[in-house]
Amino acid sequence: MNDNHLSVSVASLRLSNPTMLASGILGYSAETMEEIAKSGASAVVTKSVGLKPRTGYANPTVVQTKCGLINAMGLPNPGIEEFAKEIKAAKAALAATPLIVSVYGFSEEEYATVAKKAAEAGADAIELNVSCPHVKETGSEIGQNPEILSKVVRKVKSSVDKPVFVKLSPNVTDIAEIAETAEKAGADALTAINTVKAMAIDTETAIPILSNKIGGLSGPAIKPIAIRCVYEIYERVKVPIVGCGGVTNWRDAVEFMLAGASAVQIGTAVASKGLSVFGAVSRGVEAYLKRKGFKSVNEIVGLSHRS
Amino acid sequence: MKLSAYRIAANKLRTTRILCIKTESPTVKTLTFKDKVCAKAKPGQFLMLWIPKVDEIPLSIMDVNESGEVSVAVKRVGEATTMLHKMKEGEVIGVRGPFGNNFTLTDGKVLIVGGGTGLAPLWLLAKKLADKKAKIFFVIGAETKNELLFRERIEKICGKENLIATTEDGSYGVKGLATTPLKPLLAKENFSIIYTCGPEKMMRKVFDLAEEHKIPLEASLERLMRCAMGLCGSCVVGRYRVCRDGPVFNSNKLRQIKGEFGVSKRDFNGKRIPLE
Numbered sequence: 001m002n003d004n005h006l007s008v009s010v011a012s013l014r015l016s017n018p019t020m021l022a023s024g025i026l027g028y029s030a031e032t033m034e035e036i037a038k039s040g041a042s043a044v045v046t047k048s049v050g051l052k053p054r055t056g057y058a059n060p061t062v063v064q065t066k067c068g069l070i071n072a073m074g075l076p077n078p079g080i081e082e083f084a085k086e087i088k089a090a091k092a093a094l095a096a097t098p099l100i101v102s103v104y105g106f107s108e109e110e111y112a113t114v115a116k117k118a119a120e121a122g123a124d125a126i127e128l129n130v131s132c133p134h135v136k137e138t139g140s141e142i143g144q145n146p147e148i149l150s151k152v153v154r155k156v157k158s159s160v161d162k163p164v165f166v167k168l169s170p171n172v173t174d175i176a177e178i179a180e181t182a183e184k185a186g187a188d189a190l191t192a193i194n195t196v197k198a199m200a201i202d203t204e205t206a207i208p209i210l211s212n213k214i215g216g217l218s219g220p221a222i223k224p225i226a227i228r229c230v231y232e233i234y235e236r237v238k239v240p241i242v243g244c245g246g247v248t249n250w251r252d253a254v255e256f257m258l259a260g261a262s263a264v265q266i267g268t269a270v271a272s273k274g275l276s277v278f279g280a281v282s283r284g285v286e287a288y289l290k291r292k293g294f295k296s297v298n299e300i301v302g303l304s305h306r307s
Numbered sequence: 308m309k310l311s312a313y314r315i316a317a318n319k320l321r322t323t324r325i326l327c328i329k330t331e332s333p334t335v336k337t338l339t340f341k342d343k344v345c346a347k348a349k350p351g352q353f354l355m356l357w358i359p360k361v362d363e364i365p366l367s368i369m370d371v372n373e374s375g376e377v378s379v380a381v382k383r384v385g386e387a388t389t390m391l392h393k394m395k396e397g398e399v400i401g402v403r404g405p406f407g408n409n410f411t412l413t414d415g416k417v418l419i420v421g422g423g424t425g426l427a428p429l430w431l432l433a434k435k436l437a438d439k440k441a442k443i444f445f446v447i448g449a450e451t452k453n454e455l456l457f458r459e460r461i462e463k464i465c466g467k468e469n470l471i472a473t474t475e476d477g478s479y480g481v482k483g484l485a486t487t488p489l490k491p492l493l494a495k496e497n498f499s500i501i502y503t504c505g506p507e508k509m510m511r512k513v514f515d516l517a518e519e520h521k522i523p524l525e526a527s528l529e530r531l532m533r534c535a536m537g538l539c540g541s542c543v544v545g546r547y548r549v550c551r552d553g554p555v556f557n558s559n560k561l562r563q564i565k566g567e568f569g570v571s572k573r574d575f576n577g578k579r580i581p582l583e
Contacts, residue, residue, distance in 0.1 A: 025538050025540070026548075028540040028541075028543055028573070029540065031545050032548070034546065053576040053578065056533075059355075059533060060320075061363075061533045062534040062538075064403075069538075071534070071539075076575060083577075202320070202359070205399055211362075271536045274537075
């Protein structure tokens with residue numbers, strides 16, 4: 001594989017190809033993150049970590065629908081103190097592959113404290129989870145309110161000197177407006193999108209299946225929504241966009257880039273395709289570039305906006 | 308690593324009714340229900356069982372038959388299993404699966420070592436091994452006589468002379484742990500493979516003995532499960548996901564996770580904690 005064709009820069013991170021691991025998938029342990037990097041992911045985003053340990057919700061935490069998965073894990077994590085050890089170990093194991101630590105908090109101070117500790121432990125960048133749709137007083141409750149979002153991004157930016165990605169929620173009226181807010185507050189890159197608020201009810205028992213009742217939909221079902229979001233954001237902001245939502249094959253990745261994404265994150269497809277999905281998508285993108293006569297993957301970013 | 312379309316289909320939650328409940332011991336009940344997909348499971352695979360409004364828990368598949376019936380053995384250990392023990396025949400549960408890999412079948416001379424409800428997947432394994440005319444030696448262990456599971460059934464499959472039962476209080480068979488009679492047995496017999504399932508510290512001892520005697524081993528591990536499809540990372544051991552790369556680990560994989568196997572697990576927060 002010719003890495004020159006595929007390499008991209010996102011907010012000062014040099015990526016060998018445009019496929020990253022999305023937050024929430026594996027990403028607890030250094031060993032699994034190393035496995036993912038070996039499988040071809042150009043960067044790894046950890047599970048979201050907060051100030052204190054969190055147990056998450058009772059099972060069922062995942063339910064499969066026709067074209068995707070609904071999950072409400074409830075942000076289980078060991079807290080930043082404990083997770084810092086894993087970040088250090090992952091950093092050593094990953095070598096040149098950038099490690100992005102996903103961070104959540106219940107206040108701007110918490111976001112900043114966790115981000116600072118993650119950076120001190122070795123994170124190459126921070127991704128702010130302001131878009132988890134199923135935990136109260138954090139996630140999308142922050143990211144849906146431009147005023148609060150702006151405060152959180154500013155506070156984190158003033159606390160760390162690493163690039164800050166802001167992961168946006170599709171569960172808003174105008175995602176481009178939120179994207180502009182994040183950019184103005186200092187975001188170095190935007191990840192779009194987090195899961196779409198969703199639900200499943202068992203017809204035999206009339207009981208909502210997830211213990212939290214409501215969760216977030218991921219997988220192929222949300223790809224058209226994510227493509228539209230990236231397209232709209234690209235028209236309004238200058239910072240790089242990382243596309244996320246239902247990327248399963250190279251064609252999906254190319255579609256995201258044509259819409260305006262500089263790179264993509266892959267999550268749910270790890271279940272259907274296995275870890276080889278990263279390499280497979282990269283090879284497919286490479287073949288596409290060659291067939292179409294492009295010299296670099298950067299040439300197709302936002303290409304659909306010209307037509 | 309590939310998840311076939313069949314396995315994706317298997318992940319869909321199906322509701323079914325409990326057909327039959329059998330009390331196996333003071334703390335263990337066997338539940339039987341109909342599920343065509345899980346009835347095709349191979350020995351060692353597991354399913355996720357939904358107890359509506361309570362929880363969803365991983366359980367080894369203990370038995371299957373051609374009419375699509377599936378059995379699981381449930382030990383009363385916490386809230387979910389207590390609720391499951393209170394359920395009655397005819398009540399609705401949900402099922403996802405089967406998940407994970409399976410034991411390797413052989414027709415040689417084999418040793419099976421099981422403790423507690425670890426005997427559940429080993430029962431289906433023993434049945435399939437018997438179909439292949441394997442020569443089976445079985446060691447089963449429990450705390451007391453009335454917690455020894457499936458003893459009569461196992462005896463029928465491997466013969467009385469090839470079954471050793473152990474109890475910690477000496478109320479039946481050899482007094483001690485399931486690992487107690489292994490040394491003399493391994494000195495006397497030549498096994499082509501050892502299969503084990505039960506408390507992880509017991510399995511670690513069996514593994515160490517197998518390594519000493521250079522006998523290949525397969526152990527079925529248990530960890531906290533959430534998604535059961537290799538995504539959430541709750542069940543990671545080393546670089547492996549128990550739900551997807553396991554639950555059956557061969558000697559080669561176990562050597563790679565020696566620092567964790569029989570030593571530590573991850574709790575609900577994802578923190579590594581010592582095994583009790």
